[in-house]
Amino acid sequence: MDEQERKQQTTLLVVDDEPGIVEMLDEYFSGQGFRVLTASDGPTALKRAEQNPDLIVLDVGMPLMDGYAVCRRLREHLTCPIVFLTARVEDVDALEGFEAGADDYVLKPFSLAVLGARVRAHLARETRQQAKAEVRFDGDLAIDYRARTVTVAGAAVDFTRREFDIVAFLSKHAGQVFERERIHERVGGWESESDPQVVTEHIRRIRKKLAAAGAAPDPIETVWGMGYKWRA
Structure with missing residues (x-):
């Protein structure tokens, strides 16, 4: 399987309450050859997660159900990498994210190239052998x-x-x-x-x-x- 075929079989879930960011990431990762699912709030993200994404890019600062709460729910059943997007830089926030089950975080404003590199790195070293959850x-x-x-x-x-x-x-x-x-x-x-x-x-x-x-x-x-x- 070549690189393009592998990407087309890889699904990313992008979750952010800012439509501009969702649109930008959808366009960027789709252009990279990935299949992209999107959500603008926590409950929708949980429903999209039923499609078993290979990696989730998750905004922290969402109303009603923030990224920490979403991550905790997902981690009850899913093992795929979760990368937080956050504007918070305090160590306590980073620790809370990792305790919730995140694998990494990227600070806003972010570079698409940097986020893309982080995503590809996590996918490349994803060695979890458990079958995908359903x-x-x-x-x-x-x-x-x-x-x-x-x-x-x-x-x-x-x-x-x-x-x-x-x-x-x-x-x-x-x-x-x-x-x-x-x-x-x-x-x-x-x-x-x-x-x-x-x-x-x-x-x-x-x-x-x-x-x-x-x-x-x-x-x-x-x-x-x-x-x-x-x-x-």
């Missing part, structure tokens, strides 16, 4: 499909194997409505549970556990006369 973020709720775990605000929700299978199936098809029989058919391995009506009971238990963990609103919606869907 994660969905819905507010405080996070589903890690590889680890088969569900957390709400960082706390694990104790699902049975069958309950997690239903959560995984519905959430991977968010917005689509599935009849109880269809869920029973698509989520295999029911063994002795051959009656599709057991799906209703499993969903009741899933909802109860999520509610007890503080997940709101209920991510599973009942579409009367049709079935169930995961809220998109």
